[in-house]
Amino acid sequence: MADSKRLVVLGSGPGGYAAAFAAADHGLQVTLISDDEHPGGVCLYRGCIPSKALLHVAKLLHEAKMARAWGIDFGTPRIDLDGLRAWKDSVVAKLTGGLGQLAKARRVTYVRGRGKLLDAQHVQVELTAGGQEVLEFDVAILATGSQPLLPGAFPQHPRVMDSTAALTLPDIPERLLVVGGGYIGLELSTAYAALGSHVTVVEAGQEIARGADRDLVDVLAKRLYAICDEILLDTKVLAMQADERGVTVQLAGLDLAEPERRFDKALVAIGRRPNSQGLGLEQTAVELDPQGFVVVDAQRRTAEPSLYAIGDLAGQPMLAHKARFEARVAVAAILGEPSEYDPAAIPAVVFTDPELAWCGLTETEAATRGRDIKVTRFPWAASGRAATIGREDGLTKIIVDTHNERVLGVGIAGPGAGELIAEAVLAVEMGARADDLTMSIHAHPTLSETVMESAEMFAGQSAHFLQRQR
């Protein structure tokens, strides 16, 4: 042990803590530095986990409403905001506390504070408890993540929130403006709308949930138009003022009747930027790309041989599971194993209701690249399972290479899509062909059958969809 490599991991989100744990399991001496009480990072403290807790409640509220059509009336739900917040916080506390214990059990030294590199071998930590510490390392993994983008045009005011503030659930504003129709904006719109806010979404581009195929987004859009007051596409926020009682915005968009609007609060979710500033990187050979991401090679090594970078800091897509995969790649490289960041499919999930999930090649990408593909779509209206849960609005599609029949991508819209996409990721990574999916037995009645049936359609014979067409 005495002469094992000393590894410092800076930042303890899903990238950082996964790397620290894996390295410790392989006998490295690991110090994990981050500024929260426990490991967890953005994902556990102010990202994936708290947002998913709230979205679960949103789904429950929606289903309770739907139940009226099934002969069950729960009445009007009373929302105890303090109770809800306490439950959400307890979920976060339980998971982050658990990570703290796992770190201890693995003899990972957790140092709470903010780290800054002095050179390629030393990091200085401003300890949260006060004081400073300088640590020497053989190798360091930088995993400092990202933070919400809040350009100067948006006033610094409690009524103007970023995603972090919105997730603390300070209150339920009567009228909420959400700036940004990406997945974070849409997820939080869904949560606040379910809790009773009147939500207006403003999106500068021509579409919400960019990156997903249009036919999938259409499924979600139908529902979003029902739960939001308005979704304004191609519309920009020109200016925003906040005062004691509310927020005023000037909007610019096509055919906009009232360009000036008043809301109780605004949530700005227009993107995130990597935390590459203030890390002391200028003391090293580490390079940044024009967007501020640290430039890394296939092993996630930076231009400085002793420094690796993973997670949101190291490039798109900014997703927790991508960070976690990179952790594995970087640690293997440090251990001298041949490793490479070479995923064929990174799942992307929007946890709205219905959920959107896709992986591998999208139809849009295939078109831009002029790929020879065949796309099959299986509407959930033909799924028995979808009928039993009253959700026939979903869609499952697969994108298949016409020449070798390989499954290149899968897209799903519908409740549970985030879980269903797992099979698709495996299929794409393993190089499955459409008939591999057809010849794997899927349990009945489940939504996973929709994946099998869309694969069947590749050969032209999905049992249930054709029946309906007759």
Added chain:
Amino acid sequence: MATEFKLPDLGEGVKAAEVSKVLVKPGEVVVVDQNLLEVETDKAATDVPSSVAGTVVEVRVKPGDSVPVGGVLLLIDESTAGAASASGSAAAPPVAATAAAAPEPLAPVATPAARPAPGAAGDPVFAAPSVRKFAREIGVDIKQVVGSGPGGRISSDDVKAFARSHPATAAAGEHRAAPAGELPDFTRWGAVERQRLSNVRRVTAQAMARSWATVPHVTIFDRADITDLEALRNKVKGKAEKLGAKLTITAMMLKLAAGALKVHPTLNASLDLAHNEVVLKRYVHVGVAADTDRGLVVPVVRDVDQKSMLQIAVELGELAAKARAGKLTPDEMQGGSFTVTNLGGLGVGHFTPIVNSPEVAILGLGRATQEPVWVAGGWQPRLLLPLSLSFDHRLVDGADGARFLRWIVEAIEEPLMLVLEG
């Protein structure tokens, strides 16, 4: 809005360039650093990489055109950059929209990190992650492997077959040897018999070819006077046998080599060119080449530096028995940091052993012979053992190798030195 992509500054004194090749077409999605054109100046031919990501809208030049620095080459629509998922078909991230009027640049979220798309068509390799990992482990560039599975899917057998037919490629990627070439039809000259290669033979062939192709070998020769060592061996042989050990010269040389490796750690190392590092091993595990009827196998004696000659002799006896019986486990043949090979039993003197890569050195023992040696003013019959040391000249300099070998010779002739130097 399309951006004009102009001929960048190509270096001092260059005012114009002639387009030799246009590498993109309208409608094509390009990423940062992707080569768009090849041009030729009066100084050199060079690629012109893109400084932006987006879709090519229009190509304004054709091969043969002469373009001044700053002249427009293509139009690129950057607003579509987001659609160009960086890693080819990896899912585009769900990016949030950007608000207008913000004075600060909002680009960070809109443009995925640009990396060149893998593979020819930009498709991910048609192989499972475990197969891709296996290819990396044995040094095969999986992009070159043709799959035999349905639709062209690559299996681990395909990777193995590729490695077999491209031993040099399998070794180090860059070092690509010319393919072996077609064999002539030998039956034109007489009868032949074809036998399947045994596994051991296949593995040996691969390993040797790889080492030969990638390791610049140097072999140096010396002879050690083992008269006293042999006398000692004969004296304690009987005692050793009672302990179940056959005290051979090989066993004794293993111990001596371990001593030399402790003092010369660069011969107990590996070269990691991918990381620009030398891997110095803090252990001394010595492989011993054993000739069996199945072919060459190399069982490994662990921690030789920490064991007595007798212990080593016992273990060597056991490993040799297992080797002959074909009972060695893969574990017992892995992890060596140095190899000793003895051809003395077959009457050979000096020879040029091939380094058992990724180790960096191998010691060959020959047949010891009685020879007249001038000692203290007179000829004496002395027993001389031929020693041949091959080493990887990338890591080990000639002088290092010579010092290492000298150390062994002196340790044999002046055994007290072992005690002195530890």
